[in-house]
């Protein structure tokens with residue numbers, strides 16, 4: 001009786017044990033999506049397009065209608081779904097292997113067409129679900145199971161910067177890169193999500209939010225070291241900021 | 253006779269108009285010969301006639317996944333392509349079958365393997381009737397042999413897709429797609445989506461959330477889903493149909509589908525006029541295959557000759573249909589060469605006299 005609830009999850013978050021590893025940022029990203037959908041009053045109008053990766057189970061955590069897309073194809077599935085239901089809120093939730101490798105064509109063309117959908121892009125620089133292989137976003141020097149000596153620029157190329165690509169497309173309405181490594185950055189991430197989601201709701205167009213995220217398991221780090229890695233290694237290569245905002249005069 | 257107005261159009265246009273009559277509201281596709289008339293026609297007519305959506309996708313991979321998305325939303329949606337493009341769609345078709353999503357995929361079959369040619373072929377019979385992608389699944393397959401059937405079968409395809417919550421393939425070919433014939437357009441009764449509003453995703457207002465997926469990881473879940481799919485495929489067998497022509501007193505029954513079935517029909521007519529006892533079974537559904545029709549004929553002691561424009565694919569299904577009672581000979585007309593009705597005289601006469 002004397003207990004006082006001081007912090008709670010919005011109703012959209014399903015209360016169940018998580019399957020994510022300790023320190024994984026997918027849970028944080030899910031929560032931000034849930035909070036923004038709730039605050040914008042979108043829960044009953046939301047159609048979630050899941051992808052293939054550790055977050056394939058997003059439907060276990062968010063109490064909204066959902067469909068599972070093949071690996072990389074979520075933006076195409078979302079295109080079909082949004083065209084069929086123009087008055088609903090459609091978003092995809094994708095990892096970096098999913099979006100920046102196998103699904104590169106789908107994300108670029110959905111953005112370029114200006115599909116009125118929102119994309120949550122969780123970049124943890126690794127193929128998490130399949131056990132830590134090199135991703136298109138793996139940093140030069142970073143070790144992964146398919147480049148145990150570290151990514152080599154000459155042999156493997158360099159990490160792809162997706163927000164720079166998406167921000168440069170004519171159809172993109174909003175594009176921002178944020179990070180989930182600190183409270184301050186998580187607050188900023190929520191604002192970015194809200195901005196991108198609003199662009200869909202008011203019919204402006206395609207919204208894209210890249211979240212630099214931790215995969216402590218495959219980085220072989222504890223959660224605190226993983227946060228430090230985001231700050232010291234990822235942010236310098238993947239600069240945070242707004243890459244496109246059509247509601248502002250002139251593009252950044 | 254009907255006073256309905258006939259129009260003189262290509263098969264590809266008949267397929268497009270049939271889709272519009274069926275109430276299709278979403279089209280996704282990528283250019284490939286010999287089906288380009290379809291997206292070209294629908295790029296304006298989809299919006300004009302059905303107030304629908306037309307998207308030229310970045311690839312057939314994307315087109316099929318757009319179809320998956322629209323289907324998840326409960327829309328009457330379709331994509332069209334030709335052989336190499338349909339190969340690219342197989343992953344999405346497998347996901348649709350696994351997630352039980354309805355959608356119509358038209359394949360205007362061209363020559364293969366590889367880039368093949370842009371002429372007519374029936375080389376995609378196996379891909380169409382054996383699922384085509386990964387996993388144990390089937391799609392219903394309709395095979396038009398005339399432009400009118402192209403129109404009619406689109407209406408049927410959408411109805412079957414929703415009736416069974418399953419992808420439906422319309423396997424046409426370059427001959428059907430490119431030839432012009434008189435077609436009598438007709439409007440079906442209001443589209444019946446067989447309760448799609450009870451499973452589609454359209455926002456969970458006032459109801460439990462819904463989930464459309466093909467991943468089944470819990471113990472026993474995938475086995476259960478596979479059993480569920482298999483019993484659905486069993487129920488689909490009731491849809492098997494064939495055009496049975498001059499078979500009553502025939503000694504030799506030719507089995508041929510699509511445009512080749514149509515051409516062989518001319519050959520059979522000519523041989524009949526010469527008193528030869530030959531008939532034709534032209535399967536209209538390739539999956540389910542009209543096995544009962546063939547088995548009944550086998551029981552009457554008939555012999556069989558399967559003719560296809562490929563190197564021998566449907567003949568396997570004919571043999572399976574009559575197994576234990578009869579067998580089927582095979583005559584293959586190579587893809588890459590356009591056949592006429594004369595081309596089939598010699599093989600039919602040879603097997604009649606055997």
Ligand SMILES: Cc1ncc(C[n+]2csc(CCOP(=O)(O)OP(=O)(O)O)c2C)c(N)n1
Pocket residue numbers: 052053054055071094095096097098099122124126127128129130135
């Ligand atoms: C067509 C296909 N190829 C490969 C796979 C195997 N696969 C599953 S998840 C995954 C990578 C996921 O990595 P990412 O998108 O970065 O997500 P994360 O798990 O890191 O969040 C791969 C390659 C698949 N499911 N389908």
Ligand code: SF4
Pocket residue numbers: 019020021023024025026054124128129214215216217218
């Ligand atoms: S493997 Fe990585 S991305 Fe996947 S749940 Fe664990 S920490 Fe998260």
Ligand SMILES: [Mg+2]
Pocket residue numbers: 053095096097122123124125126127128135
């Ligand atoms: Mg990843």
